[in-house]
Amino acid sequence: MTNLPAVPAEAFLDGDHLAVPADSWTITRQVARTLRTSAGLATREQRLRPLAGRPEPVCQRRFSLAWRHLGSSRDTVEELLAVPGEHRLVLWRPEILAWRADGVATEWTLPGRWLLSTDTVTPPAGLSPDRFHPAVKVTRTGTPLTYVSKTAVDYAAGSPAAGEVWFLEDGSSFKLAAAPTAGEYVFASIVPAYPVWYQEAGAKALTHPLREPLDLVLVEAGETA
Amino acid sequence: MIAAAATLAATVVGLPSPATLTADVDGSGDLATLTANVATGWAQALDAPSIAWDVRVKLAGAWVPRSALVGAVTWSRSLDSHRTEVRFGLPGAEYSILATLTTWTLTPVELWAAQGPDGDEAEELVFRGWVRPGTTQDSAEGGAEPVLQVVADDVGPYAAAELCHEMEPFAGLTRAEIAEQLAADVGLTQVRTPGPGAVYAKPIFTDRAGLFGYLAELGEPEGWHWRLVPDPAGPGLILEAYTAELAEAPRPPDWIWTPRSWEALSIEAPSTVPSRYIVRGTSAVSYDEAGLRVETQRTEIRQIYAPRVSPQRQNTSGGLDDTGLTPLGEALRLVSVIESEISTRGELEVSNVTREWAWVNPAAARLRTPNLLEGLGPAEGGYHYTSCWVDSEGNTVSLPMEAFALVGERRDVPAYDLDGQLVGRRIEERRWHRRRMAVRQTGDTDPTVIGAGVGGDDASYEVFEAGVGRIEAYGLAAAHDVAYGYEPTSGAVLSETQDTWGWGTPRAAIDAANPYYVNADGRGMFTLQSIWQVLQSKSIANTLTDDGLLSGIVEILSAFDVYVVITGNNDWGDFRSHEAVESLRPVERKNILYRRFGESQVEVTTFGGDGQAPTTQILAGRLPIPRYQLSPWTVLRQEPLELVLDDPELAALFGFRRETLSLDHIQTLDEALAVATRRRRRAAAPLVKITRPETRARIGDTVLLLDPAHALAHRGLVVDQLVRRDPASGAATGEYTLEVYPLG
Numbered sequence: 001m002t003n004l005p006a007v008p009a010e011a012f013l014d015g016d017h018l019a020v021p022a023d024s025w026t027i028t029r030q031v032a033r034t035l036r037t038s039a040g041l042a043t044r045e046q047r048l049r050p051l052a053g054r055p056e057p058v059c060q061r062r063f064s065l066a067w068r069h070l071g072s073s074r075d076t077v078e079e080l081l082a083v084p085g086e087h088r089l090v091l092w093r094p095e096i097l098a099w100r101a102d103g104v105a106t107e108w109t110l111p112g113r114w115l116l117s118t119d120t121v122t123p124p125a126g127l128s129p130d131r132f133h134p135a136v137k138v139t140r141t142g143t144p145l146t147y148v149s150k151t152a153v154d155y156a157a158g159s160p161a162a163g164e165v166w167f168l169e170d171g172s173s174f175k176l177a178a179a180p181t182a183g184e185y186v187f188a189s190i191v192p193a194y195p196v197w198y199q200e201a202g203a204k205a206l207t208h209p210l211r212e213p214l215d216l217v218l219v220e221a222g223e224t225a
Numbered sequence: 226m227i228a229a230a231a232t233l234a235a236t237v238v239g240l241p242s243p244a245t246l247t248a249d250v251d252g253s254g255d256l257a258t259l260t261a262n263v264a265t266g267w268a269q270a271l272d273a274p275s276i277a278w279d280v281r282v283k284l285a286g287a288w289v290p291r292s293a294l295v296g297a298v299t300w301s302r303s304l305d306s307h308r309t310e311v312r313f314g315l316p317g318a319e320y321s322i323l324a325t326l327t328t329w330t331l332t333p334v335e336l337w338a339a340q341g342p343d344g345d346e347a348e349e350l351v352f353r354g355w356v357r358p359g360t361t362q363d364s365a366e367g368g369a370e371p372v373l374q375v376v377a378d379d380v381g382p383y384a385a386a387e388l389c390h391e392m393e394p395f396a397g398l399t400r401a402e403i404a405e406q407l408a409a410d411v412g413l414t415q416v417r418t419p420g421p422g423a424v425y426a427k428p429i430f431t432d433r434a435g436l437f438g439y440l441a442e443l444g445e446p447e448g449w450h451w452r453l454v455p456d457p458a459g460p461g462l463i464l465e466a467y468t469a470e471l472a473e474a475p476r477p478p479d480w481i482w483t484p485r486s487w488e489a490l491s492i493e494a495p496s497t498v499p500s501r502y503i504v505r506g507t508s509a510v511s512y513d514e515a516g517l518r519v520e521t522q523r524t525e526i527r528q529i530y531a532p533r534v535s536p537q538r539q540n541t542s543g544g545l546d547d548t549g550l551t552p553l554g555e556a557l558r559l560v561s562v563i564e565s566e567i568s569t570r571g572e573l574e575v576s577n578v579t580r581e582w583a584w585v586n587p588a589a590a591r592l593r594t595p596n597l598l599e600g601l602g603p604a605e606g607g608y609h610y611t612s613c614w615v616d617s618e619g620n621t622v623s624l625p626m627e628a629f630a631l632v633g634e635r636r637d638v639p640a641y642d643l644d645g646q647l648v649g650r651r652i653e654e655r656r657w658h659r660r661r662m663a664v665r666q667t668g669d670t671d672p673t674v675i676g677a678g679v680g681g682d683d684a685s686y687e688v689f690e691a692g693v694g695r696i697e698a699y700g701l702a703a704a705h706d707v708a709y710g711y712e713p714t715s716g717a718v719l720s721e722t723q724d725t726w727g728w729g730t731p732r733a734a735i736d737a738a739n740p741y742y743v744n745a746d747g748r749g750m751f752t753l754q755s756i757w758q759v760l761q762s763k764s765i766a767n768t769l770t771d772d773g774l775l776s777g778i779v780e781i782l783s784a785f786d787v788y789v790v791i792t793g794n795n796d797w798g799d800f801r802s803h804e805a806v807e808s809l810r811p812v813e814r815k816n817i818l819y820r821r822f823g824e825s826q827v828e829v830t831t832f833g834g835d836g837q838a839p840t841t842q843i844l845a846g847r848l849p850i851p852r853y854q855l856s857p858w859t860v861l862r863q864e865p866l867e868l869v870l871d872d873p874e875l876a877a878l879f880g881f882r883r884e885t886l887s888l889d890h891i892q893t894l895d896e897a898l899a900v901a902t903r904r905r906r907r908a909a910a911p912l913v914k915i916t917r918p919e920t921r922a923r924i925g926d927t928v929l930l931l932d933p934a935h936a937l938a939h940r941g942l943v944v945d946q947l948v949r950r951d952p953a954s955g956a957a958t959g960e961y962t963l964e965v966y967p968l969g
Contacts, residue, residue, distance in 0.1 A: 030953070032953060034956035036918050036956070037488070038486060044275065046276055047277050048952050048955040049277040049279040100343060102344075223292050
């Protein structure tokens, strides 16, 4: 993919800039996929089928960060997490996703309730949002399509011209001009704003009443369907 | 020569979607050859190297979001159970016991499973059933979100349904038809069986048994196992019987599994194996099968007895000559033999004959009428004396001494229709009897009839042996014809007629104006001799209550009779009448009325035929029961059958152990043998338990297991199956139990 940021951008939580480099985060993925091994190391793959319109792979992410890295942002984070509910985490990190085409569908959905990072926050340090826009192509060797962001009204009313991909502004859907051939994959590199929950650390981690546990853990909200 | 390639659409049983069959026909040789390929993508969907799957739950008609399923979804089936059981967890207050009824009451559940390589996935309905009432909702440690475990099965409302069904024996229904009727009782209208099964001759009493337990026993002799499968065409379930037989070589196995197929394998050997099977049951027998049986009973009576002799004989002038015969001395002699012979076929009586032998000396006439060439005789009235014998009691007899002979025979032959229903009976009596005969015509004064004799009672009879004047003959003396009419719905007797036949003639007037005949005793006779005719007729008509009990009887007796009129035109000797001849007419009518009087009393009112006031009685009890049509229940005979199956080989291997099976639903030894053989085979089978990726193998499939490390090169029958699909890990695991039969 072509749009890796030139410099590591710092993470944003609920639109607030955290003075923490994005590469301090540990991202763990649990993928609904099992490799089964039988005698002679014969392996087979079994995986949960994505819901209709959703990409491969079906997975859930956990984001963790040592509290000590938060530094001056610590109070900000504590304030943000004191409010219950879903939080939005932007790590300025692209995720590669793949949708299997059935020859009919032209519209797909991002996993979970992902939003495009550029729809939620402005990239820091004066970086151009172009760098973080989705890069979509049909088949791995296809030509990248032009990203066009559309309001809900325009998105619903029209359809993309050839060579364009329309993303719903502040939404999770995108659509192409024509349905790719069945069996082909549509690849997208997305810099998402993850919907996350704050996972309270267990009591054992509180070794000192004034000290936070070692890690701040955020869990991806995942699908609701 | 035929050569063609054809593509046929075929529906393969058990597949949810049509499979494609592509075939080439080569007719170049003597025999045409069909080479066919069936697209088996669906069947192998789970065996591809990389598969994607999904599992969807529909609860009360609404899809449960995937995000609302916690943990694995499992479903299990067994050869020994009709039940498919499904389990899944639902989180949160939304599904709580106190928030909704759908998670713990009989709520419809459907389970849809999709699987296959990318782009070739097929989705099918694997389960349709109901939530099993009763569950628990647990919170994990720390008060986290509670999870409610839902257990569903496909017996739902049928689980506790009790059967109330009765079928008569010999109803001619096959096991499949019986299963259909029983299933319909609890609301399962679609039943599928591998074949009709045997005709079940025994009666069916379900006696509040559960449907599935009852069907399991009913179908075992056929080798049927039961399951419920979703109806592809509707919202219901189909009750399906299937057979599970190991496909022996050279038939191909359904699947071949090697160590590359599974992740874990264990083999469990049987420990307690019966070596002797005793199967007990009964078989129904009908008349036809029972054969004809004749029961003969003979009673002999011996007494101190001296047969009577005739010490005198009458001569033609009326005097008595000594015969010189002296009485035999008394001795213990056989004086009577009664022999009864009852022929039956099953419970049906074919005939009942009773014969009696005794000492007999047929009566003779003392006087006879002149014959053609004679004039009037010397006796009073112009009769001639016969040469009869006179016994020691003074009776005129026809033999010099009593003879031991057949004196009577009663033959009772019931009549049946094609259904074996008793429709009537004929009773014939043969014995020594007399037939009245006239001695003159009305108007004559002298005896003018030839061949009549006057007996000791002064009446005249036909003479059978002229020399001694014998007036008694052995032969058919009376007959009774009885016919029954039945009420079609209750089967109760509605009418009964009894005609009595005998030798006789109507009585007639004796004045000269009528051209009739006169007996020696002065009574008129319509004909010269007795003729064989109906002498009496009785008809009985029952009136029935709605439930087939008697509410009344009308009994009419008809006989030969004449109305006496004091100033009648005709002289009958001892009275007068306007009629000249007796005719057959009702002479007595009796009405009996039964009325239910309270709970356990019956009022019986009898109206006599002769103008008497009715008599009323109150009797304890219920309304009387009329005679009923023969029911299949009453002709059923169940004969016990027992099969002992000994297996010395198993006794040597496992020790002696006996298993006694009392199976109500086996009918023949063949069925008992089939059941015992199947049970024996399964009891001695080691179980192979395999954990592996889920596969398409189903209960009753044959799997060829190949694993040198376990010395496995055997075919196994899948008898248990548990599928676990875990959305969190993407794993679709199957646990399979297979029976292998190394001991045959």
